[in-house]
Amino acid sequence: MMSGQSTLEEGLSRIRQSFVTRLSGYSVDLLAFLAAPSSIETVDSALFALHKISGSAATLGFSELGMQSKQAEEILREDLTKYAYPSDISVDAVRVVYLTSQEILDASA
Amino acid sequence: MYILAVDDDPIILELVVEVVRAMGDHTIKGVGSGAEAIEFLAENPDVKVDCFLLDIQMPGMDGITLCNALRTSGAFPRTPIVMLTAMSDKGHIDAAFAAGANDYVVKPFEVFELQTRIRQAEKRAAALEAQIEDITSEEDMARKPGLLEQIHIYDVDNVIDYFALENYVPLLSRRSLFGSVVFGFQIRHIEKIHELATSLQFRGLIADVAETISDHLRPYQYLMSYAGNGTFLCVLEENKIPNRKSLTDNINIAINRLEMQVPTPRGLPVRVCCGDMVRLLGYRRDLIENALVVARTQAEQTAADMDRDFDNMWFYGRTA
Structure with missing residues (x-):
């Protein structure tokens, strides 16, 4: 039982590292969105990144990042449905995710 | 158990593989898309998959x-x-349950939660295996399902397994859950019909009645399941509730039109009756299970009351 648990912990730790590596890529997408929030390409990439981050961040111990990205994804989707473009609120929500991602990346560097 | 996990996110695949591996006794294969899953199954016909874990939002086939x-x-x-x-x-x-899913885990998930759901799926797979063994043994080929058996109904819209129904209800959001009701339809004289009918006749009866109920619930947002003992349970959003009496009458008229070849006591036509609607009032699994049991009992009780009063039906002016 103990060894099973420690093997799982080891595995999760390894996946956490993979997640952080991917997070740097997602972070680039979020930054591109922040630079050009009205571009269809950057909106799509940001939505994809937010969706992926919110799917696994909390399970891997990054609860705050997970919560923020879920919220940003929801706000952005709602904006796109309502107005067909991102509002300042969704840009701010994505900025929060980007900044938290940077903190995680800096801490793991 | 052999598990096939399908997710376009490599992190989730890694995670699921690790979580399952830590449980021991299971083999897991991860693929990145629906097309890859289908290809894998086609190329490995000898692999017997016991459980699928499927992501919804994937490029290509969702x-x-x-x-x-x-x-x-x-x-x-x-x-x-x-x-x-x-x-x-x-x-x-x-949509997932209507397409045939048995359970639904929302990401992000806790490791323990996913392991619990996989264990439930394992129990389900084991029960299924036992049933398949029963059916394939020659002696049991003509086996009539038990009266209380929750027969699986194929290809009827929005009809799901009872196990899946129990998993579905706790997933409803607070607004949807508290705005939903559960109620049952009971085939009258089911015990006697079960006694008289052959396996084929009994299975056909259950499937036909399920289809008829499903057809008549089409204007509503619902899922239903066969709970055994001739009882069908329906979970329905309360913002549009049918008139119970006219719904039952219409279902009975439709059943009558089917001219089912099922032996019934005294040659009476097959009839269903509908129990009271039970409001879903809580998220806890025990409260939900209780609501399902109450709805089921209400339907059975309504049928029992009708059967008891049957001889006086003309005096009371009852219709079904």
Whole structure:
């Protein structure tokens, strides 16, 4: 039982590292969105990144990042449905995710 | 148990593989898309998949389409399918269960939660295995399902396994849950019909009645399940509730039109009656299970009352 648990912990730790590596890529997408929030390409990439981050961040111990990205994804989707473009609120929500991602990346560097 | 996990996110695949591996006793294979899953199954016909874990939002074929494809392929009519997805809205949940999913885990998930759901799927797979062994043994080929057996109903819209129904209800959002009701339809004289009918006749009766109820609930947002003992349970959103009496009458008229070849006591036509609607009032699994039991009992009780009063029916002016 103990060894099973420690093997799982080891595995999760390894996946956490993979997640952080991917997070740097997602972070680039979020930054591109922040630079050009009205571009269809950057909106799509940001939505994809937010969706992926919110799917696994909390399970891997990054609860705050997970919560923020879920919220940003929801706000952005709602904006796109309502107005067909991102509002300042969704840009701010994505900025929060980007900044938290940077903190995680800096801490793991 | 052999598990096939399908997710386009490599992190989730790694995670699921690790979580399952830590449980021991299971083999897991991860693929990145619906197309890859289908290709893997076609190229490995000897691999017996006991459980699927499917993401919903994937490029190309989404998880709900894949789930439906697996069910309709004929190869996995009852294999446990657990959706593992970030899509937590009722539309996706309803569509996944209607496509044949048995369970639904919303991302992000706790490791322990996923392990619990996999253990439930394992129990389900084991029960399924036992049933299949029963059916394939020559002696049991003509086996009539037990009266209380929750017979699986194939290819009827929005009809899901009872096990899946129990998993579905706790997933409803607070607004949807508190705005939903559960109620049952009971086939009258079911005990006697079960005694008189052959296996084929009994299975046919259950499938035909399920289809008829499903047809008549089409204007509503619902899922239903066969709970055994001639009882069908329906979960329905309360913002549009049917008139119970006219719904029952219309279903009975439609059943009558089917001219089912089922032996009934005294040659009476097959009839269903509808129990009271029970409001869903809590998220706790025990409260939900209790609501399902109450709805089931109400339907059975209504049928029992009608059967008891049958001889006086003309005096009371009852119709079904």
